[in-house]
Structures are given as C-alpha cells and as structure tokens.
Amino acid sequence: MEYSHILGGIRYGFSNLRDVMAKATPFRSGDALAEIAARSAEERVAAQYVLANIPLQHFLETPLISYETDEVSRLIFDTHDAAAFAPVSSLTVGEFRDWLLSDEATGELLSAIAPGVTPEIAAAVSKLMRVQDLILAAAKIRVVxxxxxxxxxxxxxxxxxxxxxxxxxxxxxxxxxxxxxxxxxxxxxxxxxxxxxxxxxxxxxxxxxxxxxxxxxxxxxxxxxxxxxxxxxxxxxxxxxxxxxxxxxxxxxxxxxxxxxxxxxxxxxxxxxxxxxxxxxxxxxxxxxxxxxxxxxxxxxxxxxxxxxxxxxxxxxxxxxxxxxxxxxxxxxxxxxxxxxxxxxxxxxxxxxxxxxxxxxxxxxxxxxxxxxxxxxxxxxxxxxxxxxxxxxxxxxxxxxxxxxxxxxxxxxxxxxxxxxxxxxxxxxxxxxxxxxxxxxxxxxxxFSRLSLDASSPALLTGELLDRLLPA
CATH class of the missing domain: 3.20.20.70 (Aldolase class I)
Known part of the structure; x- marks a missing residue:
C-alpha cells in the first residue's frame, strides 16, 4: 500500500503505517524526543490525509509491533472479535471518525463493537479528531x-x-x-x-x-x-x-x-x-x-x-x-x-x-x-x-x-x-x-453522620480515635 499525499504541490511520502501514525499525531514532546514527529504542520496534515483513507481492515493485516516477538501484539490479534468488528469493517479511518460522531453510533452500538476495535484503530481515529470530537464520541459510551x-x-x-x-x-x-x-x-x-x-x-x-x-x-x-x-x-x-x-x-x-x-x-x-x-x-x-x-x-x-x-x-x-x-x-x-x-x-x-x-x-x-x-x-x-x-x-x-x-x-x-x-x-x-x-x-x-461527629471531636485531635482505628 502506498503511503503518500500531495499537499500544496509537494508530495509527502511515508515509509510505512508506523510512520504515517507517528507523523499524523498532534505534536508532543515525546515524539519529538524519539525523532518521529512530523517536521512541519504541512507534513502532519499530509499524514492525516493518508491516514484518513486507510481501511480499518489494514490494521488487522499490518502489525506495528511484531506478533512473533511481542505478547501484547499476540493478545491483540488473538482476541480480536471479528463479529463485533463486522459493522465497521468496510470503513476507512476517516469514515470511522464520521460514523463515531453520527447519530447512528449510539452508546449501545459503540459498546457492542468494542471487542472488535483494536488499539491501533482507536489510536488512528483519535489522531483525526479535534478536542470536541474526542469529547462527543467518548460521552456516548458508558462502561460500568x-x-x-x-x-x-x-x-x-x-x-x-x-x-x-x-x-x-x-x-x-x-x-x-x-x-x-x-x-x-x-x-x-x-x-x-x-x-x-x-x-x-x-x-x-x-x-x-x-x-x-x-x-x-x-x-x-x-x-x-x-x-x-x-x-x-x-x-x-x-x-x-x-x-x-x-x-x-x-x-x-x-x-x-x-x-x-x-x-x-x-x-x-x-x-x-x-x-x-x-x-x-x-x-x-x-x-x-x-x-x-x-x-x-x-x-x-x-x-x-x-x-x-x-x-x-x-x-x-x-x-x-x-x-x-x-x-x-x-x-x-x-x-x-x-x-x-x-x-x-x-x-x-x-x-x-x-x-x-x-x-x-x-x-x-x-x-x-x-x-x-x-x-x-x-x-x-x-x-x-x-x-x-x-x-x-x-x-x-x-x-x-x-x-x-x-x-x-x-x-x-x-x-x-x-x-x-x-x-x-x-x-x-x-x-x-x-x-x-x-x-x-x-x-x-x-x-456518615457518625463519621462527621467523630471527626469533629477532641478525640481526633488527641489521636485517641485514630488509635482505635489503627490495627494492633
């Protein structure tokens, strides 16, 4: 899959999915420390364009960290729920963002697809979201x-x-x-x-x-x-x-x-x-x-x-x-x-x-x-x-x-x-x-009233109450 986008007459290329994800991330000092942050706002926007057009299915085919050498990667892929993923499996990252913000994506439906969402998919769509998008989508979901x-x-x-x-x-x-x-x-x-x-x-x-x-x-x-x-x-x-x-x-x-x-x-x-x-x-x-x-x-x-x-x-x-x-x-x-x-x-x-x-x-x-x-x-x-x-x-x-x-x-x-x-x-x-x-x-x-009374008593100030609370 080609990872490039022309913006302002300049072609911005990215070596792989990991590179697209890093460059599409809103700026933070840790990514700059690791020398993987976008080098300009223009490059970041170009990476976000590329990311928006990547199918969600691609993340299930392209591990960012090796399956063979990393047990967290094995956990992610081995426990993925294909049936839960099915309602959104045909979407791109950008389409997934739009769907999350739509009235169709109710809290109940978002809870139902959760076992089919991988961490990389969640991270990818968040990189395309403004602050209000992150708030609106999260507010729909209740996990009790x-x-x-x-x-x-x-x-x-x-x-x-x-x-x-x-x-x-x-x-x-x-x-x-x-x-x-x-x-x-x-x-x-x-x-x-x-x-x-x-x-x-x-x-x-x-x-x-x-x-x-x-x-x-x-x-x-x-x-x-x-x-x-x-x-x-x-x-x-x-x-x-x-x-x-x-x-x-x-x-x-x-x-x-x-x-x-x-x-x-x-x-x-x-x-x-x-x-x-x-x-x-x-x-x-x-x-x-x-x-x-x-x-x-x-x-x-x-x-x-x-x-x-x-x-x-x-x-x-x-x-x-x-x-x-x-x-x-x-x-x-x-x-x-x-x-x-x-x-x-x-x-x-x-x-x-x-x-x-x-x-x-x-x-x-x-x-x-x-x-x-x-x-x-x-x-x-x-x-x-x-x-x-x-x-x-x-x-x-x-x-x-x-x-x-x-x-x-x-x-x-x-x-x-x-x-x-x-x-x-x-x-x-x-x-x-x-x-x-x-x-x-x-x-x-x-x-609670008894707690309030005990807390306001002289016994608390003298340590007597605390002595009674502490185990021998």
Missing part, C-alpha cells in the same frame, strides 16, 4: 464496573481517595481519609501509594483501611499500589485485599521493565478473585471486578521499549492505546491514565497534557474500558492548576468515570500536582453529577 460500588453509570462521577504520606505514617493517612470522606470522596477506591514496597507494609495499610471501612460501614474498596508480586505475597499473608493494582504498558518489553507479564497479571487476578470480597451493589449483583491498572503516554519510550517491526519508534499515543488491550483482557474495575505524571520530556505543557488526557479517555472508552484520569502535572512541566481545571471540566463533559481526590491537590509523597476533593465537588456541582449510588446512600446515612 462493580466491586462494592458501581462506577461509570451515566450522571455519576466517582473519585479515588488518595491519602498518600511520605513516611507511610498511619495517623497521617487516616486523617487524609477522614478529610476525603467528609468531602464526599472515595467511592471509586481508597488507594494508597506506599513508600515501602513490602508485603508487611501492604498488609498493615490494607488492615488499617479495612478497620476504617468496617467501623463506619463505608461502601468502597481499598488498594495499596505496590508491585503486583508484593500484593500477591500480602494475600498469602492474609491481607484483606480488595483490588489488585499494577501499572501496565503497551509492549512486552515495557511490561518486562515493570517486572510483569500477562501470565503474572493472570496469576494476580486469580489470587484476588479467590478472596471473594466483592459486595452486593445497588442492583443486587455482587461485584467481581478486582483489577486496577494505571497507564501513561511515554512509559514505553522512557523504558526504551517502543520500537516497531522496522526497528524504529512507534508513537507514544499508539503505544498507550495498546496498554488498554492489556487492561481490557482482565476486566478491571478501574483504569486511569496518569496523564501528566511522566513529565515534560513526553508531554511538555498544559496543552499537550490536555490533548493526551482526552485521547486516552476516548481510546480507553472505545475499547470498552472504565476510564478515569489522574489530571496532573509535575512541577517542572509548563503547566499549572488552571490547565488542570480546564482538563477536569472537559473530561467531566466527556463522561470520565472517576478522577483523583488528593488533599489540597498536592501529593506530598509522590511530589506532583493532581486534583483535590474540592475539585471533584466542583465538577459534580457544575455538571449535575452524583457519586456512585451505594456511596450516595451512605452519605445520607447515620454512618
């Missing part, structure tokens, strides 16, 4: 998952309560949990990034959240975001683990740099499912989604694990979409792109971070994932909280499943800027969104 709460329902916005502490201090973590719950945060998960990656530390933190959750009968789930092998070891020691966490990427080599494989993820999923800790949700079903994955554009490039079949780099946004194939395989409760955390080498400023967040959310939803977003930036990026306010509002309009709730939006352990409990309440108020139904009932209950 359940453990003790039901996340992703239309008209709802959930939050991960993120009470990190730079020394894993139990009292500091418990105080942050109090703060978040009192402000209506935590219905997606109470998730702690631990300083110490040891089974003993993980078990202690999980036991603390379990004590807290049981004392106030909070309908939520807990997670300590240690390495998957550490969490499996904690399960073997009897830890009360709800969700099993792992960061994942879009190539076998990048996942290997994380110390994981598809078989290890399967082992972890089976270990977490064996505990049968899911609760009865509002519709009477018992929650069974036990996995929590985080991703981020640039992770494969940063690990030097980003090369395609021709030995040259694949663009970071396509590799990010491939990470969603890994996540999709394990039916997770939660997936989120930690969009600005990797730094300005990959997403330089607020504009690039915002575009990437909307792309990630759209691609994940199109692939059938329960997408959230850590709307964030590092302190050396050319971004600020105004940029995050804009992305927060755009993602809320696009129907994001959940966001982060960090005390003051400033994570003092990971040293980056995210969104706060108050930011979630702003978004719920301005868009008329509500928490997960099980959590909403709890907020109106006497259990």
């Amino acid at each position: 998952t359940q453990f003790r709460t039901s996340i992703g329902l239309r008209g709802r916005l959930s939050t991960r309560l993120q009470p990190n502490h730079p020394t894993d201090d139990a009292a500091g973590i418990a105080a942050a949990i109090f703060d978040g719950l009192l402000l209506g945060s935590g219905d997606a998960v109470i998730g702690i990034n631990p300083v110490s990656d040891s089974p003993t530390a993980v078990k202690r933190l999980l036991a603390m959240i379990e004590s807290f959750r049981n004392r106030f009968e909070v309908p939520t789930q807990s997670c300590v975001l240690a390495h998957i092998t550490t969490q499996i070891a904690a399960i073997e020691q009897g830890a009360p683990l709800d969700l099993l966490f792992q960061s994942v990427a879009g190539t076998e080599a990048a996942n290997r740099s994380f110390g994981i494989s598809l078989s290890l993820l399967k082992e972890g999923q089976e270990a977490a499912q064996s505990l049968k800790r899911g609760g009865v949700c509002f519709d009477g079903s018992v929650g069974t989604n036990v996995m929590y994955f985080e991703t981020g554009q640039g992770s494969a490039l940063s690990a030097n694990a980003h090369l395609g079949v021709d030995g040259l780099p694949v663009d970071q946004q396509t590799l990010e979409a491939r990470a969603y194939a890994v996540a999709r395989h394990f039916s997770p409760l939660l997936v989120n792109t930690v969009v600005g955390f990797i730094g300005p080498e990959y997403l330089y400023d607020g504009k690039q971070i915002s575009r990437a967040g909307l792309e990630d959310h759209f691609c994940g939803k199109l692939l059938g994932l329960p997408m959230g977003c850590d709307i964030c930036y590092t302190n050396h990026a050319e971004a600020d909280q105004d940029d995050m306010d804009s992305l927060l509002t755009l993602l809320g309009t696009a129907g994001v499943n959940y966001i982060m709730g960090v005390p003051g939006a400033d994570d003092v352990m990971l040293n980056y800027q995210s969104t706060s409990f108050h930011d979630a309440n702003y978004l719920r108020r301005i868009l008329g969104l509500r928490p997960a139904p099980e959590f909403e009932v709890w907020l109106a209950s006497n259990h």
Whole structure:
C-alpha cells in the first residue's frame, strides 16, 4: 500500500503505517524526543490525509509491533472479535471518525463493537479528531464496573481517595481519609501509594483501611499500589485485599521493565478473585471486578521499549492505546491514565497534557474500558492548576468515570500536582453529577453522620480515635 499525499504541490511520502501514525499525531514532546514527529504542520496534515483513507481492515493485516516477538501484539490479534468488528469493517479511518460522531453510533452500538476495535484503530481515529470530537464520541459510551460500588453509570462521577504520606505514617493517612470522606470522596477506591514496597507494609495499610471501612460501614474498596508480586505475597499473608493494582504498558518489553507479564497479571487476578470480597451493589449483583491498572503516554519510550517491526519508534499515543488491550483482557474495575505524571520530556505543557488526557479517555472508552484520569502535572512541566481545571471540566463533559481526590491537590509523597476533593465537588456541582449510588446512600446515612461527629471531636485531635482505628 502506498503511503503518500500531495499537499500544496509537494508530495509527502511515508515509509510505512508506523510512520504515517507517528507523523499524523498532534505534536508532543515525546515524539519529538524519539525523532518521529512530523517536521512541519504541512507534513502532519499530509499524514492525516493518508491516514484518513486507510481501511480499518489494514490494521488487522499490518502489525506495528511484531506478533512473533511481542505478547501484547499476540493478545491483540488473538482476541480480536471479528463479529463485533463486522459493522465497521468496510470503513476507512476517516469514515470511522464520521460514523463515531453520527447519530447512528449510539452508546449501545459503540459498546457492542468494542471487542472488535483494536488499539491501533482507536489510536488512528483519535489522531483525526479535534478536542470536541474526542469529547462527543467518548460521552456516548458508558462502561460500568462493580466491586462494592458501581462506577461509570451515566450522571455519576466517582473519585479515588488518595491519602498518600511520605513516611507511610498511619495517623497521617487516616486523617487524609477522614478529610476525603467528609468531602464526599472515595467511592471509586481508597488507594494508597506506599513508600515501602513490602508485603508487611501492604498488609498493615490494607488492615488499617479495612478497620476504617468496617467501623463506619463505608461502601468502597481499598488498594495499596505496590508491585503486583508484593500484593500477591500480602494475600498469602492474609491481607484483606480488595483490588489488585499494577501499572501496565503497551509492549512486552515495557511490561518486562515493570517486572510483569500477562501470565503474572493472570496469576494476580486469580489470587484476588479467590478472596471473594466483592459486595452486593445497588442492583443486587455482587461485584467481581478486582483489577486496577494505571497507564501513561511515554512509559514505553522512557523504558526504551517502543520500537516497531522496522526497528524504529512507534508513537507514544499508539503505544498507550495498546496498554488498554492489556487492561481490557482482565476486566478491571478501574483504569486511569496518569496523564501528566511522566513529565515534560513526553508531554511538555498544559496543552499537550490536555490533548493526551482526552485521547486516552476516548481510546480507553472505545475499547470498552472504565476510564478515569489522574489530571496532573509535575512541577517542572509548563503547566499549572488552571490547565488542570480546564482538563477536569472537559473530561467531566466527556463522561470520565472517576478522577483523583488528593488533599489540597498536592501529593506530598509522590511530589506532583493532581486534583483535590474540592475539585471533584466542583465538577459534580457544575455538571449535575452524583457519586456512585451505594456511596450516595451512605452519605445520607447515620454512618456518615457518625463519621462527621467523630471527626469533629477532641478525640481526633488527641489521636485517641485514630488509635482505635489503627490495627494492633
């Protein structure tokens, strides 16, 4: 297949599909770092013209990363659902974009075709979309998952309560949990990034959240975001683990740099499912989604694990979409792109971070994932909280499943800027969104009232209440 286009009297040629995908991508610093970005706006437009005319079927015949040497590629091709793909199989990428934005493409139909959409197809069509296109198409799709709460329902916005502490201090973590719950945060998960990656530390933190959750009968789930092998070891020691966490990427080599494989993820999923800790949700079903994955554009490039079949780099946004194939395989409760955390080498400023967040959310939803977003930036990026306010509002309009709730939006352990409990309440108020139904009932209950009373008592200030909450 020829990959070229004449624009303004100049013929722009592209060596292969990987090159077209890279050059068609809206500019970002990571692709420039990898020396695969379009060299001019004109070349980018020419690549987008070429991409728009490529049949979707071509992506099923032309792997960007070798099937023989990459288990993520094998997963993508071996699990592709041809029947689900059939309604759109005759379209080009440009026609697929037009169809996604049409009234014909309802949320129900988009959910039905999800098993037939490959990550490369999702990434390709996103490269032809404006910001409003990414929002409009994603807003149609609802992906609902359940453990003790039901996340992703239309008209709802959930939050991960993120009470990190730079020394894993139990009292500091418990105080942050109090703060978040009192402000209506935590219905997606109470998730702690631990300083110490040891089974003993993980078990202690999980036991603390379990004590807290049981004392106030909070309908939520807990997670300590240690390495998957550490969490499996904690399960073997009897830890009360709800969700099993792992960061994942879009190539076998990048996942290997994380110390994981598809078989290890399967082992972890089976270990977490064996505990049968899911609760009865509002519709009477018992929650069974036990996995929590985080991703981020640039992770494969940063690990030097980003090369395609021709030995040259694949663009970071396509590799990010491939990470969603890994996540999709394990039916997770939660997936989120930690969009600005990797730094300005990959997403330089607020504009690039915002575009990437909307792309990630759209691609994940199109692939059938329960997408959230850590709307964030590092302190050396050319971004600020105004940029995050804009992305927060755009993602809320696009129907994001959940966001982060960090005390003051400033994570003092990971040293980056995210969104706060108050930011979630702003978004719920301005868009008329509500928490997960099980959590909403709890907020109106006497259990929440008792939490409020305890939090305002002198006992909290003296540490007596926290002592009662912490496991021996």
